[in-house]
Amino acid sequence: MDHDRLEDIISAVRADGRRVTVAKRAVARVLVELPDHLSAEEITRAAQRYASDVSPSTVYRILEEFERLDLVVHAHVGHGATVYHLAGALHGHLVCTNCGVTIEIPSRHFDALSGDLLKTYGFRLDRHHVAIAGLCARCRDA
Ligand SMILES: [Zn+2]
Ligand SMILES: [Zn+2]
Ligand SMILES: [Zn+2]
Structure with missing residues (x-):
């Protein structure tokens, strides 16, 4: 596991004046250990290995906090x-849409589309969300 990455997350939470709970540490650890696109339920299940009583609602709140601190991003795949x-x-x-696999692609594939949309509609594309x-x-x- 990438301990530096884990400690970076913990330091960012602390620097924001927030408490570092066992649950937060567990969620951070899961995100570092499993560099994948995980649902909140999957994160909860994995986090319970380190903090057995962590609930899904706690994990949601932690993910929201991590997002506000720009540590985590979310995206919508499948049917939302x-x-x-x-x-x-x-x-x-x-x-x-058939097997549900998610494929990560480099952002540059959107360069042309992004430029067109901006020019034609003044619309700024969010490539990730x-x-x-x-x-x-x-x-x-x-
Ligand atoms: Zn992604
Ligand atoms: Zn969203
Ligand atoms: Zn498929």
């Missing part, structure tokens, strides 16, 4: 399901 991960390099998401739906290569071949 919300997933969380540590804030990091900007990327986009493709989600397969909502996944693009379609069929993955495996499902398309099947």
Whole structure:
């Protein structure tokens, strides 16, 4: 596990004048250990290994706090399901509507679209927040 990354999160919480609880430490640890797109339920289940009595509502509150501190971002995949991960390099998401797989793609794929939308509609694209739906290569071949 990346202990520096974990300590960075803990320091950021402390620097904001907030308490570092066992539950917060557990959620932070899960986010560092499982660098994936996880639902709040998955995070809760994994966090319970380190803080057995942590409840889903506590995990939601912690994720909100981490988001306010720009430590965590969320995105919507599948039918609007919300997933969380540590804030990091900007990327986009493709989600397969058949098998549900989420594919992380580099942000540069949106460069042309982003420029067009800004020029034509004055609209600033958020590349990360909502996944693009379609069929993955495996499902398309099947
Ligand atoms: Zn993501
Ligand atoms: Zn959202
Ligand atoms: Zn698929």
